[in-house]
Each structure stands twice: as C-alpha cells, then as structure tokens.
Amino acid sequence: MxxxxxxxxxxxxxxxxxxxxxxxxxxxxxxxxxxxxxxxxxxxxxxxxxxxxxxxxxxxxxxxxxxxxxxxxxxxxxxxxxxxxxxxxxxxKIPIDEYKEYVMLQSKSESIWQEAREKADFASFQPYLEKLVDYNKKFANYWGYEEHIYDALLDNYEPGVTVKTLDNVFPELRKSLTELLNKITASSVTPDPSILQGHFPKSDQEAISLAVLEKMGYDFSSGRLDETIHPFAIALNQNDVRVTTRYDESDFRTAVFGTIHEGGHALYEQNISKNLAGTPLSDGTSMGIHESQSLFWENFVGRTESFWNSHYDLFKSYAPKSFQAVPLDKFYRAVNEVKPSFIRIEADELTYPLHIMIRYELEKALINGDIKVADLPGLWNEKMQEYVGITPTNDREGVLQDIHWSGGDFGYFPSYALGYMYAAQFNHTLRKKMDIDKQIASGDFTPIKEWLTKNIHQYGKMKKPLEIVKDVTDENLNPNYLVNYLTEKYSGIYKL
Amino acid sequence: MxxxxxxxxxxxxxxxxxxxxxxxxxxxxxxxxxxxxxxxxxxxxxxxxxxxxxxxxxxxxxxxxxxxxxxxxxxxxxxxxxxxxxxxxxxxKIPIDEYKEYVMLQSKSESIWQEAREKADFASFQPYLEKLVDYNKKFANYWGYEEHIYDALLDNYEPGVTVKTLDNVFPELRKSLTELLNKITASSVTPDPSILQGHFPKSDQEAISLAVLEKMGYDFSSGRLDETIHPFAIALNQNDVRVTTRYDESDFRTAVFGTIHEGGHALYEQNISKNLAGTPLSDGTSMGIHESQSLFWENFVGRTESFWNSHYDLFKSYAPKSFQAVPLDKFYRAVNEVKPSFIRIEADELTYPLHIMIRYELEKALINGDIKVADLPGLWNEKMQEYVGITPTNDREGVLQDIHWSGGDFGYFPSYALGYMYAAQFNHTLRKKMDIDKQIASGDFTPIKEWLTKNIHQYGKMKKPLEIVKDVTDENLNPNYLVNYLTEKYSGIYKL
Missing domain, CATH: 1.10.287 (Helix Hairpins)
Structure with missing residues (x-):
C-alpha cells in the first residue's frame, strides 16, 4: 500500500x-x-x-x-x-446553508408528523410536507438527472433504478396482483386467523425469537436481540450487527416474523467480506437489495409450508397451550391469510406491493409537480379503494401512517417492492440449484445462508443492485417471479 | 450573556x-x-x-x-x-508524544494484567507496572507539587487532599479499627452467614434491585438498571444516569448492596443543579465525595437495623422460601458479619479501610522511590498480615487483585477511604438535624435524599471536596465519626 x-x-x-x-x-x-x-x-x-x-x-x-x-x-x-x-x-452540490435548514426542517417535521398522525390531522402537517417536497425538488435539480426529476431521488436508495425501470414493472405487477386478489376474495376457502389468538407472554416470544435467529445462522457473538417499538436491524461495525423486535402479547406474528425479517437484514451485514471492513463498501449495496434479504427470510423461508412442517413443534414448545390443539395445516393457512388492510406494515404478502405502488405514484407526481401536497389525502384514499379495495376512514390510517415523508425520504418506498421482486427472482434461481423445500424442512439453513453470502452478502457495495440481480439470476429485473410465487402459494392456500 | x-x-x-x-x-x-x-x-x-x-x-x-x-x-x-x-x-504540561505512548501503555498493561491475574503471575506484569510507575513519576514532576510528589497524583482524584491530610488521619483510623477488629475476633458472639445461602434467581434479584432503587428516589425516567460484571454508575447526561449491577444467584448481597451503592452514585449525578447542565461542573466534585454518596446509601442506610426492620418483608416477598424461616435479627447480623478477607471488594465495612491503607502506603512509597515494583508482592503480603491478620496464598488474591494500577491510576485508592470518612461525618451531621433511624424505618427516604441534594449533590463541581465537608459539617475531615459509627454498630452486633 x-x-x-x-x-x-x-x-x-x-x-x-x-x-x-x-x-x-x-x-x-x-x-x-x-x-x-x-x-x-x-x-x-x-x-x-x-x-x-x-x-x-x-x-x-x-x-x-x-x-x-x-x-x-x-x-x-x-x-x-x-x-x-x-x-x-x-x-x-447542496449549499451548506440549505442543508442545515433542511436538517432542522426534517427534525421539526418528524415531531409535527407524530402529533398530526396521533390526531389524524393532515392540515397541521401539510405546510411542513410542502416545504420538504420543495427542498427535495431543489435537491433533485442540484443533483441532476437524465429523464425524470424523481430519478435523482431514487438514486439515493437504489442506484441505477429509474422511473423507467419502475414503470416497466409496476403496472404489470399491479394487474397480476389485483387479479389474484380478486380470485382470493371470491374464494369460498378462508383461513381462520382466530386460532392464532391467545396470551403469549413476552418472555416466551423472546425465547422463540432467539431460537429462530440461532437457526438462521445469525452470529450472536457478533450481535444481540433487543426490544423496541419500530423494529430494525443495525450494523455498528461488521462484528456488531444488532437485531431488534417488538413483542405483542396478543399476536405473536409481530415478533416471530418481524425477528426473521430483521434477522435477514442482519445476516447480510454480518456476512459482508472481511476484506471490505473499515471501508464504506462494508454496507448493504442498496435499500432494495437489503429488503430482498429480509423478505427472503421472512416470506420465502419463514412463511413457507416446509418451514412450519419442521418448526411447528419448536413453536408449540414456547406457545400458549391453546396452540396444542391447532392442526399444522390450519396454522399454516392462518398465518398466510390475505386480507386488504389500511396499514402498510400490517399488510399481507399479496397486498403489500399494492401499498407501495400507491406511495410511489403519489410521490413521483408530487416531485414532478403533477399534484399538490393538499391533494394527497384525497388521492391516497381514491388509490386505496382502486388498488386494495378499501377506503381509509381517516388520515391516520391513510396518508399519515408512514414516517418516511416526514423525514423527507422521497424515493425510498419503491425499494420495498423492488426488494420483494429481487427476493422472488433470487428464490427462483436458488430453486434451480437446490431443493429448498427439502432444505428448509431439514431445519438446516446453512446451505441457504451460504448461497446468499456467496452470491449477494459478501460483495457489500462492490456491486450495484441491478448488477447483483443480473449476476445472480442471469436476467434483468423481472416481476413475473414474484407473481408466479404468489399465484402458486395462494392457489394452494385458497384452493383457487 | x-x-x-x-x-x-x-x-x-x-x-x-x-x-x-x-x-x-x-x-x-x-x-x-x-x-x-x-x-x-x-x-x-x-x-x-x-x-x-x-x-x-x-x-x-x-x-x-x-x-x-x-x-x-x-x-x-x-x-x-x-x-x-x-x-x-x-x-x-504533558508532552503529546509521551501522552500517546502512555495511553497505549495503559491499554496494553490492562490486558497483560488481566492475564497475569488469571495466572497469579506477577512477574509477567512487573515490567509494565514499572513503566507505569515511571510515567506517573514523570507526570507528577511535570504537574508539580509543594510537599510530596504523590500529592500531584492525588490531586487528579481528590483536589485539595494531600499526603499530609491522609497521614494525619490514616494512622489513627488504622489503630482504632485494628483494636475494634481484635475485640470482634475475640467475641464469642458470631453471626451465622450460612442462613443467607440458597438459590436466588436472577429475575427476582432484578425485581428487588429495581424496587430498592425506586424507594431511594432514583428517577427511572432519567436512568435505567442493567446487568454487568464489574458494576458501575455512569452519567451520559444529567437526564440519563444509568446504574448497573451484578447478579450472583448464590449470594444476593452482591446485587442488593451493590445496587444501593451504585444507586447512591447515581442520585448524586441526577441531582446536580440543572443550572450547571452543559458545563464541566455538572459532575461529581471528586472520587471521594462520590464514594461518600454511594457508601452513605449502602452502609449508613442499606445495612442498618432500621432499614431491615422496615424492608425485610419486602425482601422476603422476592427471596427464596428458605428466608421465610430466618428471623430478622439473625438476618441483620448475618449481612453485617465482620470477617477478614483477601479481596478488597468483598471486604466488610470494618476491614475495608485497612485494605485501602495498604494500597495507599505502597503506592506512595512506589512513587516516592522508597520501594521498587519488584518488592510489591512481598510487601503486600506482609502488610495484609499486619493490618488484616491474614496472608494471601498467591498474588491473584494479593497484589494482582485490583485493576487500578494496571491502568496507571495511582492516587485513586485513598478516595475510597476518604469517601467512607466523609460519609460518616455527613451521617453524624444529618443525625443532629433528623431522626434518621425513624426516617429509614418509615420507608420514606425523601427527606434524606433532599438533605443530600441540598447540601452536596446540587453543587456538582462548584465546590471542592474539603470545602463541602467543611460547609456541611462545620468541621474539617475527622476520622472519629467513622470510628464511632463502627464501634457503636459492632458493639451491638458482637455484644462487645
């Protein structure tokens, strides 16, 4: 050197x-x-x-x-x-004075938003959101873009992905998901989530969360699990990558699937090549690829039939007695119920991307100047009705629900849907190399973790997101894998 | 402004x-x-x-x-x-290069010491300790002093206190404590600590620790309790003052008295005047005054007969069943047993200051050049025999037991004994204003906490340690209060 x-x-x-x-x-x-x-x-x-x-x-x-x-x-x-x-x-490119004003605005807006959400009072938040949008427009112009002003913001979270990329996949994805949702809604077969009820003490939920992380191959000598309100995973350094979760004593799903989700983020950070330690490359390459890892573990492993086939006994050893009488099949179907809901973070696997598309379309139009901040609540509700089939009764369960815009994070939401598509595409490739169902059923996740490390984790920021997708799957972004996965999954559960 | x-x-x-x-x-x-x-x-x-x-x-x-x-x-x-x-x-006054070398030496020495202690191998630690002593001598000369080179080091921990101050009180204190110890050893009345044994689960110890902190007036909205190996209290800011404790499931005394001790430190930091927030004055004024607060709560409150009179039922509500059969009197005497021991941090209230004096005399002589590092193990054991009446069988339970010297902290140890004397002197003054026994027995510690805040805590570093002693007690440092307190206490317990 x-x-x-x-x-x-x-x-x-x-x-x-x-x-x-x-x-x-x-x-x-x-x-x-x-x-x-x-x-x-x-x-x-x-x-x-x-x-x-x-x-x-x-x-x-x-x-x-x-x-x-x-x-x-x-x-x-x-x-x-x-x-x-x-x-x-x-x-x-951002003048230092504007940057400082913006940082102060962000912090102020977040607390205003918190109160506004509490009171379902969009009007009190509106002037702040207007300023945040204005700053983001200005910044986007400072940063520059080729085709669409919103591209400049997208680049913060998903470098290489543009409006063109998204508009190429979202409409098709939406159409397929809506069709599938209609079939499900029309199905006479319905899971019974009431069997999941029952008081599940925090300490038992913590024990099962720890057990599941251990099984995933999460390294506790380089991490730990703690309780929080809004769960996250965080890398302090390569050897200190922490997971947090939330315990809802009346609904174990929050903690169990939440921990698997955050555990997926953590595995990514724990398995970046040690050669990159101490450089800014020792980090997930994008929000989307990060989300692909959390969703891979949460949905493509944690919500599968094979997973519950092999882990239901473990689950029951921690669960309240009432679960002893619940047959595996009923349990599996209940945790995979599809049900349109107002709140994004409570959405099921199928409707989740629809929530994202609503946000994407609105924020793109905001930044582009096609709509005004004042129009948001109405447009939000219209789109919810159109995409998900339900209309929020107030802005708290509508446009005010997410923290992102209050922090000025425009361009972030698409990562969630991208991550989901990436995950399905990775899953498809992995299935060609390995009998994943059998592997999951065996309870030994090592080969899965190793495949993810070898193909994705180790690179950190050495590769851009779409480069990883191409290298791993030998194909560009393709939403069909997600559609196929969901169609197959729910055809079984809802006997479509 | x-x-x-x-x-x-x-x-x-x-x-x-x-x-x-x-x-x-x-x-x-x-x-x-x-x-x-x-x-x-x-x-x-x-x-x-x-x-x-x-x-x-x-x-x-x-x-x-x-x-x-x-x-x-x-x-x-x-x-x-x-x-x-x-x-x-x-x-x-310290050349920057020497300071950097010293910082590296400190960190290296600490890990060497840890291994040396593990193996009871003084020889491997000796060369590091020699360097640390040399640096401290050099620094003391850079800083300057009036009478004794060791004064320059003492000033780091207890500004205003000198060798003269200590040599004025320690010999008398030692003589009185030794006489008292001899009487106790000769007494036919002996507490029975075996009644304190029994498996006491961590979770129950945590619950009682939290309950006791709450009673002391520790503000949990400005603090929290966590587990650690070597307990401490720490102020991150005035409104975030944390306590830590250690749980030994076979001996509750570690956690209960340890938590009260650290809680005493924490109360000091939590109650410094808000006017001093954001300045370097918002901190305990010295190690000794800090220790006076922890020891006040641990010994002058937590180990008293009145405390257990009013809190034994609370204790039993968390304690293992075996304690139900133990009468209060036997319990009180057992937690106050005097028994010469090798390890300072396990010492009882009476022999504790003797451990400190041994360290003080040795480090003073080291810095002064009267003895060499190589002489330490032998001198340590001789003094232990002379002061405490027992001889360590190896250096692990002798000269290698404490971390302080390995971090170059010479001049620190006297603070422990000073804090004890300060606490006894404060206790004496407070007793003239308030019937403390009655107050403790009532279970309401508010007036005690308020008195400490008004007289000590609020000032932070606005007053020097000896200034506080004088202002509060209207007297200079006087070791007789500690002697009187111990004499009275143990006369009761050992029927002297």
Missing part, C-alpha cells in the same frame, strides 16, 4: 468512528434510553452527524479522491474512492 | 458531545456489546478520546480561558473557566 493510500485509510477510520458512534446512539435511542435523556442526546447526534458530513465533504477527502481515482491497483481502494466521490459530489 | 460567552458555550457543547458519546460507548462495552464487536469499538473509543483531548487543550480553549478568566459576572461561567483551565494546564 502506498503512503497516500495509508493516509486515505486513516481518514476512513475517522469517518467510521463517527458512523459507528452515530449508529450506537441511534440503537440506544430506540431501545434503551430513558425518556428524559432524549433531548440532550438529540443534540449529540446532530453534532456527530455534522462532523461526519464535514469529513465526507472535506478538502482532504477531495484531495484523496483526486489523487487516488483510477490510480490504485487495489480494486477495493478503487471502489472505495468511487463511493467516496459519489458521496462527496452529492453533498457538495 | 456576551458573544464570547456564547461562543465559549458552543465549544463546551462540542466537548459534551464527545464526553456523552464516550460514556455511552463505555456503558455499551460493559453491558451490551457482543464479544466480537469489542476490538473495533476500542479503536472508536481511542479516536473519540483523542478528539476530546484535542479540544480540551486547543488554542481555542486557551483563548476563552484568557479572555473570560476573572472577566465574567456569571459565577457558573467563572467556575467553568477555572475547571477548563485546570484541565488545560494539566494536559498541556
């Missing part, structure tokens, strides 16, 4: 120290912090974030980018420089 | 952000971090500590000290500037 490469690594170490500290602070604020400690801690996070931002956009950083770009023989250093340059350019 | 005062406050905010982050990292590393995450986290702590050190010794800091010293009408700002100046001067 040359001297300048070593100096560059020292700068990266500083950057990592701030990142790790910020992550630890976030984890603590969402799992452990006492109520009154929050105010002061928020200032600390603000300070650390500013320091990190200063580093990422420093003259020193620019110097290393200029000196090292295309001048290092080391592929990791080369990609690291590229990533630093992307960050540098994105940040540099 | 003037503009320069505002700018100074901005600098303090930065300083606080680093401090809070370092504290959070320490808390996490000692309670939650997964094993493999430690290595990377240690680098992060190193980085943050260096940043903090740079700030404390920056030209900017020096500028504010010069401009504001004796030029602010605000008493808090004035004291803040003084404190910053003390830090600045202490740090500045």
């Amino acid at each position: 040359t001297q300048v490469e070593k100096d560059f690594q020292d700068l990266l170490k500083e950057q990592n120290a701030y990142k790790e500290t910020i992550m630890l602070t976030h984890w603590d604020m969402r799992t452990k912090i006492p109520k009154k400690g929050v105010e002061q801690r928020s200032e600390v996070v603000g300070f650390l974030s500013e320091k990190l931002h200063q580093l990422e956009t420093s003259k020193k950083m620019k110097y290393f980018i200029d000196v090292l770009k295309d001048h290092s023989d080391d592929e990791v250093i080369q990609k690291t420089v590229e990533t630093c340059e992307e960050n540098y350019e994105r940040s540099r | 003037t503009q320069v005062e505002k700018d100074f406050q901005d600098l303090l905010k930065e300083q606080n952000a680093y401090k809070e982050t370092i504290m959070l990292t320490h808390w996490d590393m000692r309670t939650k971090i997964p094993k493999k995450g430690v290595e990377q986290r240690s680098e992060v702590v190193g980085f943050l500590s260096e940043k903090l050190h740079q700030l404390e010794t920056s030209k900017k800091m020096k500028y504010f000290i010069d401009v504001l010293k004796d030029h602010s009408d605000d008493e808090v700002i004035q004291k803040t500037v003084e404190t910053c100046e003390e830090n600045y001067e202490r740090s500045r």
Whole structure:
C-alpha cells in the first residue's frame, strides 16, 4: 500500500468512528434510553452527524479522491474512492446553508408528523410536507438527472433504478396482483386467523425469537436481540450487527416474523467480506437489495409450508397451550391469510406491493409537480379503494401512517417492492440449484445462508443492485417471479 | 450573556458531545456489546478520546480561558473557566508524544494484567507496572507539587487532599479499627452467614434491585438498571444516569448492596443543579465525595437495623422460601458479619479501610522511590498480615487483585477511604438535624435524599471536596465519626 493510500485509510477510520458512534446512539435511542435523556442526546447526534458530513465533504477527502481515482491497483481502494466521490459530489452540490435548514426542517417535521398522525390531522402537517417536497425538488435539480426529476431521488436508495425501470414493472405487477386478489376474495376457502389468538407472554416470544435467529445462522457473538417499538436491524461495525423486535402479547406474528425479517437484514451485514471492513463498501449495496434479504427470510423461508412442517413443534414448545390443539395445516393457512388492510406494515404478502405502488405514484407526481401536497389525502384514499379495495376512514390510517415523508425520504418506498421482486427472482434461481423445500424442512439453513453470502452478502457495495440481480439470476429485473410465487402459494392456500 | 460567552458555550457543547458519546460507548462495552464487536469499538473509543483531548487543550480553549478568566459576572461561567483551565494546564504540561505512548501503555498493561491475574503471575506484569510507575513519576514532576510528589497524583482524584491530610488521619483510623477488629475476633458472639445461602434467581434479584432503587428516589425516567460484571454508575447526561449491577444467584448481597451503592452514585449525578447542565461542573466534585454518596446509601442506610426492620418483608416477598424461616435479627447480623478477607471488594465495612491503607502506603512509597515494583508482592503480603491478620496464598488474591494500577491510576485508592470518612461525618451531621433511624424505618427516604441534594449533590463541581465537608459539617475531615459509627454498630452486633 502506498503512503497516500495509508493516509486515505486513516481518514476512513475517522469517518467510521463517527458512523459507528452515530449508529450506537441511534440503537440506544430506540431501545434503551430513558425518556428524559432524549433531548440532550438529540443534540449529540446532530453534532456527530455534522462532523461526519464535514469529513465526507472535506478538502482532504477531495484531495484523496483526486489523487487516488483510477490510480490504485487495489480494486477495493478503487471502489472505495468511487463511493467516496459519489458521496462527496452529492453533498457538495447542496449549499451548506440549505442543508442545515433542511436538517432542522426534517427534525421539526418528524415531531409535527407524530402529533398530526396521533390526531389524524393532515392540515397541521401539510405546510411542513410542502416545504420538504420543495427542498427535495431543489435537491433533485442540484443533483441532476437524465429523464425524470424523481430519478435523482431514487438514486439515493437504489442506484441505477429509474422511473423507467419502475414503470416497466409496476403496472404489470399491479394487474397480476389485483387479479389474484380478486380470485382470493371470491374464494369460498378462508383461513381462520382466530386460532392464532391467545396470551403469549413476552418472555416466551423472546425465547422463540432467539431460537429462530440461532437457526438462521445469525452470529450472536457478533450481535444481540433487543426490544423496541419500530423494529430494525443495525450494523455498528461488521462484528456488531444488532437485531431488534417488538413483542405483542396478543399476536405473536409481530415478533416471530418481524425477528426473521430483521434477522435477514442482519445476516447480510454480518456476512459482508472481511476484506471490505473499515471501508464504506462494508454496507448493504442498496435499500432494495437489503429488503430482498429480509423478505427472503421472512416470506420465502419463514412463511413457507416446509418451514412450519419442521418448526411447528419448536413453536408449540414456547406457545400458549391453546396452540396444542391447532392442526399444522390450519396454522399454516392462518398465518398466510390475505386480507386488504389500511396499514402498510400490517399488510399481507399479496397486498403489500399494492401499498407501495400507491406511495410511489403519489410521490413521483408530487416531485414532478403533477399534484399538490393538499391533494394527497384525497388521492391516497381514491388509490386505496382502486388498488386494495378499501377506503381509509381517516388520515391516520391513510396518508399519515408512514414516517418516511416526514423525514423527507422521497424515493425510498419503491425499494420495498423492488426488494420483494429481487427476493422472488433470487428464490427462483436458488430453486434451480437446490431443493429448498427439502432444505428448509431439514431445519438446516446453512446451505441457504451460504448461497446468499456467496452470491449477494459478501460483495457489500462492490456491486450495484441491478448488477447483483443480473449476476445472480442471469436476467434483468423481472416481476413475473414474484407473481408466479404468489399465484402458486395462494392457489394452494385458497384452493383457487 | 456576551458573544464570547456564547461562543465559549458552543465549544463546551462540542466537548459534551464527545464526553456523552464516550460514556455511552463505555456503558455499551460493559453491558451490551457482543464479544466480537469489542476490538473495533476500542479503536472508536481511542479516536473519540483523542478528539476530546484535542479540544480540551486547543488554542481555542486557551483563548476563552484568557479572555473570560476573572472577566465574567456569571459565577457558573467563572467556575467553568477555572475547571477548563485546570484541565488545560494539566494536559498541556504533558508532552503529546509521551501522552500517546502512555495511553497505549495503559491499554496494553490492562490486558497483560488481566492475564497475569488469571495466572497469579506477577512477574509477567512487573515490567509494565514499572513503566507505569515511571510515567506517573514523570507526570507528577511535570504537574508539580509543594510537599510530596504523590500529592500531584492525588490531586487528579481528590483536589485539595494531600499526603499530609491522609497521614494525619490514616494512622489513627488504622489503630482504632485494628483494636475494634481484635475485640470482634475475640467475641464469642458470631453471626451465622450460612442462613443467607440458597438459590436466588436472577429475575427476582432484578425485581428487588429495581424496587430498592425506586424507594431511594432514583428517577427511572432519567436512568435505567442493567446487568454487568464489574458494576458501575455512569452519567451520559444529567437526564440519563444509568446504574448497573451484578447478579450472583448464590449470594444476593452482591446485587442488593451493590445496587444501593451504585444507586447512591447515581442520585448524586441526577441531582446536580440543572443550572450547571452543559458545563464541566455538572459532575461529581471528586472520587471521594462520590464514594461518600454511594457508601452513605449502602452502609449508613442499606445495612442498618432500621432499614431491615422496615424492608425485610419486602425482601422476603422476592427471596427464596428458605428466608421465610430466618428471623430478622439473625438476618441483620448475618449481612453485617465482620470477617477478614483477601479481596478488597468483598471486604466488610470494618476491614475495608485497612485494605485501602495498604494500597495507599505502597503506592506512595512506589512513587516516592522508597520501594521498587519488584518488592510489591512481598510487601503486600506482609502488610495484609499486619493490618488484616491474614496472608494471601498467591498474588491473584494479593497484589494482582485490583485493576487500578494496571491502568496507571495511582492516587485513586485513598478516595475510597476518604469517601467512607466523609460519609460518616455527613451521617453524624444529618443525625443532629433528623431522626434518621425513624426516617429509614418509615420507608420514606425523601427527606434524606433532599438533605443530600441540598447540601452536596446540587453543587456538582462548584465546590471542592474539603470545602463541602467543611460547609456541611462545620468541621474539617475527622476520622472519629467513622470510628464511632463502627464501634457503636459492632458493639451491638458482637455484644462487645
């Protein structure tokens, strides 16, 4: 390694120290912090974030980018420089004063949104959302785009994916899912979710959550499980990747499927190549690929018949007595019930992408200037009726439900549906190499985890999302795999 | 507030952000971090500590000290500037290269010590300890002193206390305690600690620990309780002051008295005046005064007959069934058994100060050059025989037991005994104002907590330790109160 490469690594170490500290602070604020400690801690996070931002956009950083770009023989250093340059350019294009105003607006808007949601009062949130949209439009123009202004925002979360990519797959996906939903709604066969009721103590749910993570191959010597309100997984460093979950004592599904979901995110982070440690490449490559990993484990493993065939006894050993009398078949069908619902995060596997498409279409139109913020509640409800078949009775279960827009995160939502399509496409490829059902039924997930690591996890940010999809599946993004998977699954459950 | 005062406050905010982050990292590393995450986290702590050190010794800091010293009408700002100046001067006097070498030596020595202690192998630790002593001598000379080189080190932990102060009280204290110990050893009345045995599940110990903290007036909306190996209390900010404890399922005393002890530290930090928030004055004024608060609650409240009179039923409601048959009197005597032991942190109330004096005498002689590191094991054992009446069979239960020296912390140990004497002296004063026994027996500790807050806690670092002792008790440090307290207590228990 040359001297300048070593100096560059020292700068990266500083950057990592701030990142790790910020992550630890976030984890603590969402799992452990006492109520009154929050105010002061928020200032600390603000300070650390500013320091990190200063580093990422420093003259020193620019110097290393200029000196090292295309001048290092080391592929990791080369990609690291590229990533630093992307960050540098994105940040540099925003005038520092606007950035600071925006950060303050974000934090203010989040608390306004929280209250607005509580009271189902869109009007109080509207002026803030308008400002957030305006800033995002401005930023998108600073960043630049080729075809569609919204592409500039998408690029933050799913580099390489554009409006064109999405408009190429979403309409078809929507049509197929709607048809399938209509068939299901018309089916006389209906799962009975009432059998899932019963008081399930937190401590037992925690025990089963830990057992499932262990089985997935989650490394507890590099992680831990904690309780929170809005579950997440978080990588403090490569050897400290934490999972959180929520326990609802009247509905175990929240914790069990939530833990598997977050466990999927965590496995990704735990299995990035150690060669990338200490660089910004040691991170999931995009929100979509990240979501493909969590959804792969949650749906394509955790909600399958094979999984419950082999794990129902384990489940019953922790579950309330009432489950002893529930036959496996009824249980499996109940946890896979399809039922249109207002809240995205409570949606079933089938209607979930429809929720995402509504958000995508609305935010694209907002950024594009085709609609106004004031139009949102009405449009939201119309689309819910059109796509999902139900109309929210208030904005709390409608347009105000998600935190994303209150933090200015436009362009994020599509990742959820992309991740789902990626996961189905990966699942299809894996099935050609391995009898997954048999593997899941055996209770040994090692080969599955190893395949994901070899094909996806290890690369971190060394590959862009669509590059991974192509390399792994030998095909571009194709929504048919998700449609086929859902059709097959629900044909069985609903005897279509 | 003037503009320069505002700018100074901005600098303090930065300083606080680093401090809070370092504290959070320490808390996490000692309670939650997964094993493999430690290595990377240690680098992060190193980085943050260096940043903090740079700030404390920056030209900017020096500028504010010069401009504001004796030029602010605000008493808090004035004291803040003084404190910053003390830090600045202490740090500045150490050449930066030596400081860095020393920090690396500290961290290396701690891990060497851990292994050496494990193997009871002093020889492997000796060369490191020699270097640590040499550095401390050098630093003491950089810092300067009036009478005794060791004073320069003491000043780090107990500003204002000198060798003269200690040599004025320790010999007398030792003589009295030894006489009392001899009487106790000769007494035919002996408590029976075997009644305290029995399996006490962690969850029940946690419940009683939480209940006791609640009763002490510890504010859970500004704190929390977690498990650890070596218990501590830690203030992340004024509204986030955490307690940790250790659960030994075969001996509840570790958790119960440990939690009360750490709770005492935490009450101090939680009740510092809000006017001092965000300044370096919002901290305990010294290790000794801090220890006076933990020991006050642990011994002068938690180990008293009145406490158990009123809390034994509460205790039994969590305790294993075997305790139902144990009469209160036998219980009280058992938890107050005096028994010479090798390990300081397991020592009873009476022999504890003797352990401290051994360490004080040895480290004073080391720094003074009167003895060599190689002489330590032998001298340690001789003094243990002379002071406590028993001889360690190996260095693990002798000279290697404490972590302090391995981190270069010379001058720290006396704080423990000072804190004990302070606590006894405060206790004596409080007894003149309030019928404490009656108050403790009532189970309402509010007036006690309020008295401590009014007289000690609120001031933070606004007063120096001996200033507080004088202001509260109207007297200088006086070891007789501790002697009287112990004599009276054990005369009862051992029927002397």
